[in-house]
Amino acid sequence: MIRLGVPSKGRLMEQTFDWFAARGVRLSRAGSDREYAGRVEGADGVSLVLLSAGEIPRELAAGRIELGVTGTDLVREKLPGWASDLAEVAPMGFGHADLILAVPECWRDCEGLDDLASIARDFRAVHGFRLRIATKYHRLVRAWLAQHEVADYQLVDSQGATEGTVANQTAEAIADITSSGATLQANNLKILAGEPILRSQATLFANRAAMDGGMRKFLAQLGVAATDGI
Amino acid sequence: MIPKRDKQRIGQRLLDGFREAGAVEVAPDLLLPAETLLDLYGEDIRARAYVTTDPIRGEVMLRPDFTVPVVQMHMSGGAEPARYCYLGEVFRKQDMGDTRPENPRDNEYLQCGFELFSREAGADAETFALFYHQLAGYDLTAETGDMGLLLDAVRGLPLPAARCDALLHHIWRPGRFQRLLDRFSAPPRSRDFAAGAVPWAGLRGEDEMAARIARLQSDGAEPALPAIWSDRLSRLFAVRDIAPLALERLTELATEVPAISEAVSRIADRFAHIARLGIDPATIIFDASHGRHNMEYYDGFTFSFLSRHADWPPVATGGRYDALMAVLGKGRAIPAVGGIIRPGLIAELEAGQ
Numbered sequence: 001m002i003r004l005g006v007p008s009k010g011r012l013m014e015q016t017f018d019w020f021a022a023r024g025v026r027l028s029r030a031g032s033d034r035e036y037a038g039r040v041e042g043a044d045g046v047s048l049v050l051l052s053a054g055e056i057p058r059e060l061a062a063g064r065i066e067l068g069v070t071g072t073d074l075v076r077e078k079l080p081g082w083a084s085d086l087a088e089v090a091p092m093g094f095g096h097a098d099l100i101l102a103v104p105e106c107w108r109d110c111e112g113l114d115d116l117a118s119i120a121r122d123f124r125a126v127h128g129f130r131l132r133i134a135t136k137y138h139r140l141v142r143a144w145l146a147q148h149e150v151a152d153y154q155l156v157d158s159q160g161a162t163e164g165t166v167a168n169q170t171a172e173a174i175a176d177i178t179s180s181g182a183t184l185q186a187n188n189l190k191i192l193a194g195e196p197i198l199r200s201q202a203t204l205f206a207n208r209a210a211m212d213g214g215m216r217k218f219l220a221q222l223g224v225a226a227t228d229g230i
Numbered sequence: 231m232i233p234k235r236d237k238q239r240i241g242q243r244l245l246d247g248f249r250e251a252g253a254v255e256v257a258p259d260l261l262l263p264a265e266t267l268l269d270l271y272g273e274d275i276r277a278r279a280y281v282t283t284d285p286i287r288g289e290v291m292l293r294p295d296f297t298v299p300v301v302q303m304h305m306s307g308g309a310e311p312a313r314y315c316y317l318g319e320v321f322r323k324q325d326m327g328d329t330r331p332e333n334p335r336d337n338e339y340l341q342c343g344f345e346l347f348s349r350e351a352g353a354d355a356e357t358f359a360l361f362y363h364q365l366a367g368y369d370l371t372a373e374t375g376d377m378g379l380l381l382d383a384v385r386g387l388p389l390p391a392a393r394c395d396a397l398l399h400h401i402w403r404p405g406r407f408q409r410l411l412d413r414f415s416a417p418p419r420s421r422d423f424a425a426g427a428v429p430w431a432g433l434r435g436e437d438e439m440a441a442r443i444a445r446l447q448s449d450g451a452e453p454a455l456p457a458i459w460s461d462r463l464s465r466l467f468a469v470r471d472i473a474p475l476a477l478e479r480l481t482e483l484a485t486e487v488p489a490i491s492e493a494v495s496r497i498a499d500r501f502a503h504i505a506r507l508g509i510d511p512a513t514i515i516f517d518a519s520h521g522r523h524n525m526e527y528y529d530g531f532t533f534s535f536l537s538r539h540a541d542w543p544p545v546a547t548g549g550r551y552d553a554l555m556a557v558l559g560k561g562r563a564i565p566a567v568g569g570i571i572r573p574g575l576i577a578e579l580e581a582g583q
Contacts, residue, residue: 081330105428106436109443117406119434119442121399126438130272139325142277149403151272169433188431 001045005059005068008050015094016069023222045214061085066210073099073200077137086205090224095202097177102189104166112193113148120152134158134171141175144197163187232577237340241317241573244342247364248315253344256314258299264289278322292321300345301558311348345568354531355503357567361546362509368579370535370545375520378530379493383466386489387459392445415455462487469518473501476516529553546571
């Protein structure tokens with residue numbers, strides 16, 4: 001049995017259902033909208049598990065589901081060494097979001113990462129502590145800033161309403177996921193120029209250990225050849 | 231797998247060696263207040279150290295290295311000059327990248343170390359020789375460097391103070407350093423800081439931005455650093471050879487970069503002293519960029535002892551950290567040099583022989 005984990009609500013669930021429907025596999029909730037059981041039609045040996053999108057990486061890595069739909073950002077942030085356990089089977093073309101660094105729009109002297117590095121150095125000298133970047137993506141942001149040799153900063157944890165931390169003076173900059181940038185704009189923040197930390201989209205992941213004949217057959221039916229060395 | 235008991239035994243033997251050299255054994259705490267370490271090392275250490283919270287003491291850290299607690303211990307009442315030694319575990323998270331390594335590095339391992347707080351000129355040579363003799367017979371390569379040499383070279387560049395300070399600040403981050411140097415070597419460029427109607431937000435003050443803009447504008451008018459200087463710097467950074475040959479190269483370079491003359495003669499004196507302690511300098515590598523890739527920690531002499539196993543961390547590392555002492559000493563700093571050996575790796579080397 002292949003257990004397929006899919007986000008349990010919202011647009012992400014609907015678009016996932018559409019993606020599978022376009023490939024001849026009909027996914028649906030069983031019973032009412034409030035029930036988290038699911039039904040699969042058009043494929044044998046596959047069951048549907050509805051989960052919070054944030055839990056799908058962990059469930060995949062633990063082997064409690066064999067296939068799962070979640071954002072590349074969540075997999076990379078939550079699973080150190082993820083590529084040893086999971087294979088990226090297919091990018092699904094929706095749920096696009098970039099993990100970006102944003103600073104107050106009023107900082108006219110800050111365009112890119114070089115400016116931020118220089119501002120961080122000045123900030124530390126003036127205020128006696130390191131410039132604070134609010135985020136929930138600690139590993140990704142830290143690795144990115146280390147790779148670009150930015151020092152003189154510290155991460156502060158923010159699990160929600162991250163865009164508000166600058167106005168509340170609990171952070172000087174933020175690193176967060178954005179799709180349209182509207183929330184950033186509304187909070188007078190601007191995105192740093194240059195490449196984002198990560199370009200994320202909804203992606204079908206498979207547990208490498210579950211790559212048997214049944215899985216290959218199902219993936220072939222979906223038209224996604226099992227490449228990526230699996 | 232070598233039992234930890236055996237690694238402990240090797241650690242004890244190394245500790246005896248440090249004691250015989252006049253060091254007093256100290257035993258710092260395992261749980262350290264996180265604040266000092268975080269302020270010193272920033273996010274680098276948060277990524278690597280185990281941080282936990284204590285309801286009364288706040289954030290605490292499982293000892294990620296010995297230097298800071300030993301320095302603090304000394305500052306709160308040690309006599310000078312002082313020689314300390316220690317043996318114990320340090321804890322380092324090994325955050326992997328996208329794939330899990332086949333042989334993950336230890337997240338808990340022994341360090342046996344020696345720290346010398348002294349104003350004597352021979353402290354570097356004494357410390358290096360002590361490590362060299364402790365590690366004789368394990369077929370290790372000794373590599374050394376001197377961050378003071380590079381810092382002096384940068385201070386000697388014909389640049390205004392603000393540009394010079396920026397380069398000094400980033401000397402431990404080679405990519406960022408090079409970008410700055412390239413920018414300073416390019417023709418003047420003016421930047422537009424168009425005023426907007428956006429309300430001010432956040433803790434950083436408008437005056438702070440104004441000060442930076444003023445600095446950037448006056449900086450933008452600076453003439454380019456002549457290309458010969460970045461050429462000289464890159465030749466200096468690339469010096470790597472056995473010590474006597476490296477010294478010849480440095481002496482030649484000092485005719486072009488007079489600012490390094492003092493550092494070069496200090497390095498020559500150090501190797502002469504090391505030779506008097508019975509070590510042939512021709513068995514030691516001098517690499518001008520050694521120490522540039524560490525944390526901002528060592529600002530003078532640096533050394534490491536490497537095994538033939540390319541995937542191993544250094545068996546021993548150390549160096550001079552006067553600036554760290556100045557920060558932690560709050561006014562009563564004393565020059566300091568020291569280092570650590572990893573008894574666990576010595577145990578592996580012995581098991582392999």
